[in-house]
Each structure stands twice: as structure tokens, then as C-alpha cells.
Amino acid sequence: MDEIKTKESRPLELLAPAGSFEAFKAAVENGADAVYLGGKSFSARASAANFDLEELQKAIRYAHERQAKVYVTVNILIADQEFQELLDYLYTLHEIGVDAVIVQDVGVAELIHTILPEMETHASTQMTVNTSWGVQHLEALGFCRVVLARETSADEMKTIAAKTPLEIEVFVHGALCIGYSGQCLMSSFIGGRSGNRGTCAQPCRMTYQLVNEEKENLLIQKNTGEHLLSPRDLNLAEELAELKRIGIHSLKVEGRMKRPEYVATVIRLYKQAINRIEDQPEGGPLLTSEEHQELLQVFNRDFTSGYFRENLGAELMSYSRPNNRGTRLGRVVRLESGRLFIKLEAAIHPGDGIELWTGRGREGVTVGTIWRDKTEVEEGLHGETVQIEFSGIAHPGDRVFKTNDAVLMEKARESFQEGREKRKSSLNMNLSGHKGDKLSLEVMEGERRVTVYSTSVAQKALKRPLTREYAFRQLGRLGTTPFWLDKLELEIDEGIMLPVSDLNEMRRLAVEELLQVKPRQRVDRQSYRQRVERWKHRQGEERASFQSMKSVIPQISVAVSNTETLQAALKGGASRVLVGGEHWRSQRGFSLEEIRISFESCRKLGIDCAWRLPRIINQAQSASLLEDLKRTAEWAKKPKLMVSNLGELELIRTVDEDWPFEVDYSLNVFNEASLAYFFRLGAKRVTLSPELHHEQLAHLAKWPGVELLAFGDLEMMVSEYCPVGATLGGKKGEHCARTCVKEPHYLRDRMRYDFPVETDQECRMHLFNVKILNLYEELAQIRRMGISTVRLQLTRQTPGQVRQIVRLFSEAWDTINLGKKASWTSDEGMAELTSLFPEGFTKGHFFRGVL
Structure with missing residues (x-):
């Protein structure tokens, strides 16, 4: 309880985005306590303008002079060849006084903790942490703050905050990702632009149709809209008091791609809401209706509270359009002689951007001259009918929306205009002394004093x-x-004088001293180099140590999701199986008892077996899994576990510190540092990120115990939102119609590709790639790299398909490993595989890699 009280009593931090220096200044001048931004490298918004070194230094100086902080994003997966640049970059950030770095990559986090513990690290939402167990692991990794997954509810936030000394940061406003951040590979697999590398192309904002096996559009009669993966914008402005009570420390506004006027407006309004929390003890509104209108006006896709209270289903989504909706302005009365007559429901000004929603679509125009009757006016007001010039087509009754408010934009721009800065601290001064002596000027800013x-x-x-x-x-x-000078006290002899130049010089010296940022603990460059060398040496020793261990027997690893496909895999010749994982609603999965029986059977047959844990589980599901693990610990022999997220790692350690475990690909192991980290923790095997290309894989293959996805369904997204249930499953509040189990469903994109949809037992959507990953033709090259274990991800295939695929890969792998690579050809096997999957295959990122 003491911890909660401490957190409650802390002031809320308002954390603003900045993609440019103008947006940064807009954030600070409108009340941000901290700003997060990206440098030119290693940032998850690579297409924002971002900050070069000179701009970064300028931003830090500007922020620190105004008691604001600067956090720099290093929130992407880092490739091995980028580590030297990263090492130089991290030291530069430390040297120029960055307050913290935001990190996704576990290897990078561990690196910073080792070589630069003086640098504060924040765990990015890309780390997919949504439970107290995940936060516990981040604490051990050296983080001081965690940005929770956007899917975390208020109750879960409260539980998490109560169980950790770490600062908790949550998103409160802006665009939402429909899938769990850090687990979305959709942009990556479709176009090679990876969200994990900062280049997401936002395919979720495109149009899709929900179709069945017969490829019928199931929503054609419903007029739902076709942006089936496009969420509304998050808005928790009225939940800030509760967030403070829960124990949240930092309120994060999304928007590094947004213009400075957006940042200025949203930050100003949220700062006002925070300042009013203490004045609203009964939980009254924190913003006026006019202020809510400004939030809507500056940018919205409709607003949602996200998962803060509950899973909203269709009410989370903006099905009809993926971009700014604007606000309702009025309706068309008529179009006459090049003038559009509009009955207004809100004010209109010259320079406003408006959009007409006509039967033919949407048409935008910038307002020029406004007339009321025949008189030119500066504005039109609610209830009036005005005229504007218009050369398009419109009909009476067409709706008109304001997408850009010229007055609001000008108000925003004024707030960060050069020379009109308003973010200033008050000073108290005391001028004292006697005739014949030098006068002293004591200047106080809060707790700071200079003389x-x-x-x-x-x-x-x-x-x-x-x-x-x-x-x-x-x-x-x-x-x-x-x-700005608030108070001045004079304690001087009467009738004395001092030259004005002296007063001015005293003021200048005092300000100069106040602007000197208090030096932090700095590491000199020589010491840093020594630390880096020690880290590199340790990594080299660990690699050599692992290489000297008994080499792993070459194996085909087969992931299956039920007892029938397990038996098929064994009949096909599998020497290693992975059971469990997600439990699809479309088929019967493994029960805990069936997992126990499967392990015993495999052990008797000499088959290596591991229990795959689900990639996403929330707080309650983690508690349930913990109980299952405690029961499992009492089995005659504990099964090997494959963890899919950091929280699961802590769950198994809670039961048994030495429980043997492996690491699944969802933990995004992209470099040696991450690989070494998990092996150091005791991992027996690590499945590498499916975003690596063959040259990167060859480098990581120096470590025995790595596994590579070589065949199967590539999962592109996992989401708490289910498009099948949300659109076909009945109205909100009614029981789900379980439509997902009645027939297979697909999301068809505008290129007419059909992406399979699976729903798990927790009603999460899992979206799969159109084409199956197939590296059958590359098996000889993969083995030459030194990779000993390749995985077949067969969690959605039929028993017949599983048996045939496992047989083909096992025969090929055995032939290659017996040294008969020259005699092996892939032609026959590929012909069989093609007959199973006529829609064709993809080699994923094996050759093309990601940006």
C-alpha cells in the first residue's frame, strides 16, 4: 500500500511526441513534462523528420532550461552489423544529457545496463509487456520504466502498478495499433517494411473484405465499411484522475508523425485536464465541451477508450475511413451559381478546410470568402446559413465536415512562435547591501538559489x-x-545608487548560472571504451564456450496444436515436437492432461518434446497458467517449456528457478546480444526472428542451439479485436454467436489476396500470411550455415498434410546431414509440397531481409 500511496502522490508526467524541432517546441511550450523523439538512427518512426545531433543538443538544452525531460527512442530491433554505430550513438546520447532511452531489443537493454548503467532505460510498448510478471523481468533487466501494451485494462494496470517499483507509462491519446505492438509482422511480410525496424507501412489502414471459403463478402449487406483493421483514435482525457489513482506515472500522447499544431493543441488540453484533477474531487469533467470539440477538431478517426474498460468490439473501430474525420459543420442547403449554401451547426472561418460527404464520395475544399445573404462576413456562426465559393457537385442534405480549423491552427502556432515563448519559471530576487560595498543579488527559482x-x-x-x-x-x-520576475525585495541603504550597467550585468550573470544544467554523473570516453571492450570480450568468450559444448543433434522440429496432428507428425518421422501454443476455436486443442500424456509417450519413443506457451496472455490468464505450471511441476518429470513472452519466463521461475526452457520466435531475437542474453539465463534453445535474412542467420548460426522457422504459417498479427465476432457476432452486450467456429474466414485485401483468420479460445484474432513459408529448397544452404534445427510450424494443417510435410522435410534433412548434399535435389519434394498448397509459397525474409 505504501508503494501505491507514493505513486499516487507523485505528479503525473505528460509525455509528448515530437517528430521535428517545431513539434518539440510546441510540446514544451504547451506544458509537456517530457518529450520523446527519435534521432536519425534506430527510431521506430523512421519516416518522421527526426533529429540530427545538433538538433538533439538544442532540444535538450531548451527542455532542461524549462525543467522538461527528453527521452530518445532506440526502440527497434538492432542488427549485429549496426552495433558499433549503436555503441557510439549511446555514448553520444549520454554525453549530451539525454534523460532516458526507450528500448525494444532485450539485447540492447542488457548491453546498456552493462556498459552504461548511468543511462536510464524505458521499456518500449514494442516489448509486448502486459502483466506484472513481464514487468518483473524488465526490472531485473535494469529498466526503470515500462510502457505497457495498449491492450492493458484499468484493472490490470492497477494490479501491475501495485506490484512493481518501476514507473508505469501508458498511452492516453492518439492512433492505436490494432495488433499487439512488437508482434505485428504484417507490413514486414507484405512489403518488407518492418514495424520492428521502424518502417511500418500501416497496412491495417487499408481496405479489406471479410470472406468465407467460397470467397463471398460476408458484410456486403451490412454496409459496415471496408476498413476492417482500422481502429479509432484513443482518448482518455476524462480518465486521467483514475490513471493517477491507479498509480500510473506517465501519460503518453502518440503522434511523432503529426504536425506541430496537433501536438500543441493536444498537449495544451491534456495539461489543463491534469491541472484540474485536484479541483474535481467528485470526479467531474476535466475538459469543457468546447475543449473536447478542440480535441476532435485537431484530428480524430472518432474516439475510443480502447481497452481501458472492456473490449469494445466494433465500437473500437473506424470502419468507414482510416483518416481524419473532422467535426460536423452542417448540411448543404443548395448549390447555386458557383455558391454553396450551408446551414451551419458550428462556426466557419476563411481558411478552414471542409469536406462534403456526397453520394459520389468525399470532396474537400478550403474556405475562401464567406457571405451571409449578400454581405461578405469574417465568420459564420451556428444556426446561420452562409455561402462559400464551390465548383464541385453537391446536393441538398449532403453532410459537411470541418477537417481543418484555421482559428485553432493559428492559436496553436502562436504558442510556439519564435520570440513568443510562454513557458517560463518565476524568480524571486533579493537585492541587498550598503553604501561603499558591492550589492548582492540573491535569485531563487523554486529550491535553487544563486548569488x-x-x-x-x-x-x-x-x-x-x-x-x-x-x-x-x-x-x-x-x-x-x-x-519572469515575480517578487523583488530590497534591503539596501536609503539614498544610494548603482549604475544601470551593473544591474543588467547582475541579472545576466544570475540567469547564466540558473541556465547551467546541474551536471549528472558522466562517464568519460576512455572508461566507456574499456567497458565496451569488456562487453565484447565477454560475448566472444560466451560464444566460444557455447561452441565448445556438445553440438546439437540436427533435428526437424514440428509445432502441432492437437493430439491428432501430433500423431501425424510422429508417423511422418518427427524427432522433435512442440505441443500446445494457441488453442484455436476452430479445432480441439491440447488439454493439460493430454500434454502430460504426450510428453510421456514422446519420452518412451526417444522423441524430444517441448510445451509451447501462448505468445499473448493477460494478467488473469497468467495467474491461471501459473496454477497449471504448479500442477505440472508435480509430474514425474517436468516437461521442457518454450516461452513466448518475458512474463512467461518469470512465471516458470516462480515455480522452479531451474525449470528447463526454450525461447520462441515471438521474443524477436534478432542479434547476438539477445541470443547471448537468453542463453545466459539458461535457455536450451532459441528460435530466431523470422525477419532475419540468410547472411544474418549465418552469423547467428555460430551459436549452437538456434532454431529456424523453415515451413508453415507465418502469423502476421495477434489482436484482442476479432473482426468476425465484431461484425457478425451479434450486437454489443449480447453473447457472441460463435460465428468463427462455423466456417473458415479470411480478410481479402484490395489486391484480392485472402489472409486466413483464426480465433483462439480467448477470442483473440490471429491473422496469417496468404502464402506458406517454405525454405525446403534452401535446406542444404541452411545446414551449411551451421543451423541444426529447423522448425515446421504446422498448427493449422490437417493430420494428412502434417504427416506428408514432416516426411518430406525429415527425409531431406537426414540426407543432407548424412553428407549427401550433392545427391539431394529439392525437385520431387517441391512438387509434392506444391500439390498440397497450390496457392504457392514465400521464402519470407530469407533473401530479402527487412528495411
Whole structure:
């Protein structure tokens, strides 16, 4: 309870986005306590303008002078060949005074903790942490803050915050990803632009149709809209008091791709809401209706509270359009002689951007001259009918929306205009001394105090003695500095004078001293180099140590999702099986008892077996899994477990510190540092990221115990939102119609590719790639790299398909490993595989890699 009270009593941090220096200044000037931004490298918004080193230094100086912090994003997966650049970059960030770095890659997090523990690290939402167990692991990794997955509910946040000393950060406003961040490979597999590498192309904002096996559009009669993966924008402005009570520390606004005016407006309104929390003890509104209108106006896709209260289903989504909706302006009365008559429901001004929703689609126009009757006016008001010039087509009754408010934009721009900065701290001054002595000026800013002295001694005034009013006027000339003079006390002899140049110099010296940022603990470059060398040496020793261990027997690893496909895999010749994983609603999965029986059977047959845990589980599901693990620990022999997220790693350690485990591909192991991290923790095997290309794989293959996905369904997205249930499953509040189990479903994109949809027992959607991954033709090359275990991900295939695929791969792998590579050809096997999957295959990123 003490921890919660401490967290409750802490002021909320308002954390703003900035993709450019203008947006950064807009954030600070409108009240942000901290700003997160990206440098030119290693940032998850690679297409934002971002900050070069000079701009970064300027931003940090500007923020620190105004008691704001700067966090830099290093929130992508880092390739091995980029580590030297990363090492230099991290030291530069430390040297220029960055307050923290936001990190996704576990290898990078562990690296920073080892070589630069003075640097504060925040765990990115890309780490997919949504449970207290996941947060516990991040604490051990050296993080001081965690950004929770956007899918975390208020109750879960409260539980998590109560169980950790770490600061908790949550998103409160802006665009939502429909899938779990860090687990979305959709952009990556469709176009090679990876969200994990900062280049997401946002395919979720495109159009899709929900179709069945016969390829019928199941929503054609419903007029739902075709943006089936496009969520509304998050808005928790009225939940801020509860977030504070829960123990959340930082409120994050999304929007590094947004213009400065957006940042200025949203941050100003959220700051006002935070400031009003104490004035609303009964839980009254934190924003006025006019302020809510401004939030809507600056940008919205409709608003949602996301998963804060519950899973909203269809009400989470913006099916009809993926971009800014604007606000309702009125309706068309008529179009006559090039003038559009509009009955207004809100104000209109020259320069506003408006959009007409006509039967032919949407048409945008910028408002020029406005007329009321025949008189030109500066604005039109609610209830009035006005005219504007318009050369398009419109009909009476067409709706009109305002997409850009010129007055609001100008108000926003004024807030961060050069020379009109308003974010200033108040100063209290005390000028004291006697005739014949130098005067002292003590300046106080909060807890900070500085004292400076006049150059000359005070003399008896011949004409104008030094008065409080005169001193206040001179000392208060603080111009563009981040200060203003609030109070001045004079403790001086009557009738003395001091040259104005002395007063000005004292003011200048005091400001200069106040602007000197208190030096933090800095690491000199030589010490840093030594730490880096020690880290590299340790990694080399660990690699050599692992290589000297008994080599792993070459195996085909087969992931299956029920007892029938397990038997098929064994009949096909599998020497290693992975049971469990997600439990699809479309088929019967493994029960805990069936997992136990499967392990015993495999052990008797000499088959290596591991229990795959699901890639996403929430707080309640983690508690349930913990109980299952405790029961499993009592079996005659504990099964080997394959963890899919960091929370599961802590769950198994809770039961048994030495429980043997492996690491699944969903933990995004993309480099040696991450690989070494998991092996150091005791992992027996690690499945590598499916986003690596063959040259990167060859480098990582130096470590025994790596596994590579070589065949099967590539899961592109996992989401709490189910498009089948949301659109076909009945109205909100009714029981789901379980439509997902009645027939297979697909999302068809505008190129007419059909992406299979599976729903798991927790009603999460799993979206799969159109084409099956198939590296059958590359098996000889994969073995030459040194990779000993390749995986067949057969969690959606029929028993017949499983048996045939396992047989083909096992025969090929055995032939290659017996040294008969020259005699092996892939032709016959590929012909069989093609007959099973006539829609064709993909080699994933094996040759093309990701941006």
C-alpha cells in the first residue's frame, strides 16, 4: 500500500511526441513534462523528420532550461552489423544529457545496463509487456520504466502498478495499433517494411473484405465499411484522475508523425485536464465541451477508450475511413451559381478546410470568402446559413465536415512562435547591501538559489536614488529567457545608487548560472571504451564456450496444436515436437492432461518434446497458467517449456528457478546480444526472428542451439479485436454467436489476396500470411550455415498434410546431414509440397531481409 500511496502522490508526467524541432517546441511550450523523439538512427518512426545531433543538443538544452525531460527512442530491433554505430550513438546520447532511452531489443537493454548503467532505460510498448510478471523481468533487466501494451485494462494496470517499483507509462491519446505492438509482422511480410525496424507501412489502414471459403463478402449487406483493421483514435482525457489513482506515472500522447499544431493543441488540453484533477474531487469533467470539440477538431478517426474498460468490439473501430474525420459543420442547403449554401451547426472561418460527404464520395475544399445573404462576413456562426465559393457537385442534405480549423491552427502556432515563448519559471530576487560595498543579488527559482555581486560599490545618489520600482524594471528585463520576475525585495541603504550597467550585468550573470544544467554523473570516453571492450570480450568468450559444448543433434522440429496432428507428425518421422501454443476455436486443442500424456509417450519413443506457451496472455490468464505450471511441476518429470513472452519466463521461475526452457520466435531475437542474453539465463534453445535474412542467420548460426522457422504459417498479427465476432457476432452486450467456429474466414485485401483468420479460445484474432513459408529448397544452404534445427510450424494443417510435410522435410534433412548434399535435389519434394498448397509459397525474409 505504501508503494501505491507514493505513486499516487507523485505528479503525473505528460509525455509528448515530437517528430521535428517545431513539434518539440510546441510540446514544451504547451506544458509537456517530457518529450520523446527519435534521432536519425534506430527510431521506430523512421519516416518522421527526426533529429540530427545538433538538433538533439538544442532540444535538450531548451527542455532542461524549462525543467522538461527528453527521452530518445532506440526502440527497434538492432542488427549485429549496426552495433558499433549503436555503441557510439549511446555514448553520444549520454554525453549530451539525454534523460532516458526507450528500448525494444532485450539485447540492447542488457548491453546498456552493462556498459552504461548511468543511462536510464524505458521499456518500449514494442516489448509486448502486459502483466506484472513481464514487468518483473524488465526490472531485473535494469529498466526503470515500462510502457505497457495498449491492450492493458484499468484493472490490470492497477494490479501491475501495485506490484512493481518501476514507473508505469501508458498511452492516453492518439492512433492505436490494432495488433499487439512488437508482434505485428504484417507490413514486414507484405512489403518488407518492418514495424520492428521502424518502417511500418500501416497496412491495417487499408481496405479489406471479410470472406468465407467460397470467397463471398460476408458484410456486403451490412454496409459496415471496408476498413476492417482500422481502429479509432484513443482518448482518455476524462480518465486521467483514475490513471493517477491507479498509480500510473506517465501519460503518453502518440503522434511523432503529426504536425506541430496537433501536438500543441493536444498537449495544451491534456495539461489543463491534469491541472484540474485536484479541483474535481467528485470526479467531474476535466475538459469543457468546447475543449473536447478542440480535441476532435485537431484530428480524430472518432474516439475510443480502447481497452481501458472492456473490449469494445466494433465500437473500437473506424470502419468507414482510416483518416481524419473532422467535426460536423452542417448540411448543404443548395448549390447555386458557383455558391454553396450551408446551414451551419458550428462556426466557419476563411481558411478552414471542409469536406462534403456526397453520394459520389468525399470532396474537400478550403474556405475562401464567406457571405451571409449578400454581405461578405469574417465568420459564420451556428444556426446561420452562409455561402462559400464551390465548383464541385453537391446536393441538398449532403453532410459537411470541418477537417481543418484555421482559428485553432493559428492559436496553436502562436504558442510556439519564435520570440513568443510562454513557458517560463518565476524568480524571486533579493537585492541587498550598503553604501561603499558591492550589492548582492540573491535569485531563487523554486529550491535553487544563486548569488551574484555588483561590479561597482554602491554610492550616495546625487540625483536618482535606487528605488524598488526602478530595480524591478531593470532586473525584470528577462526577454526570451525561460524566466519572469515575480517578487523583488530590497534591503539596501536609503539614498544610494548603482549604475544601470551593473544591474543588467547582475541579472545576466544570475540567469547564466540558473541556465547551467546541474551536471549528472558522466562517464568519460576512455572508461566507456574499456567497458565496451569488456562487453565484447565477454560475448566472444560466451560464444566460444557455447561452441565448445556438445553440438546439437540436427533435428526437424514440428509445432502441432492437437493430439491428432501430433500423431501425424510422429508417423511422418518427427524427432522433435512442440505441443500446445494457441488453442484455436476452430479445432480441439491440447488439454493439460493430454500434454502430460504426450510428453510421456514422446519420452518412451526417444522423441524430444517441448510445451509451447501462448505468445499473448493477460494478467488473469497468467495467474491461471501459473496454477497449471504448479500442477505440472508435480509430474514425474517436468516437461521442457518454450516461452513466448518475458512474463512467461518469470512465471516458470516462480515455480522452479531451474525449470528447463526454450525461447520462441515471438521474443524477436534478432542479434547476438539477445541470443547471448537468453542463453545466459539458461535457455536450451532459441528460435530466431523470422525477419532475419540468410547472411544474418549465418552469423547467428555460430551459436549452437538456434532454431529456424523453415515451413508453415507465418502469423502476421495477434489482436484482442476479432473482426468476425465484431461484425457478425451479434450486437454489443449480447453473447457472441460463435460465428468463427462455423466456417473458415479470411480478410481479402484490395489486391484480392485472402489472409486466413483464426480465433483462439480467448477470442483473440490471429491473422496469417496468404502464402506458406517454405525454405525446403534452401535446406542444404541452411545446414551449411551451421543451423541444426529447423522448425515446421504446422498448427493449422490437417493430420494428412502434417504427416506428408514432416516426411518430406525429415527425409531431406537426414540426407543432407548424412553428407549427401550433392545427391539431394529439392525437385520431387517441391512438387509434392506444391500439390498440397497450390496457392504457392514465400521464402519470407530469407533473401530479402527487412528495411
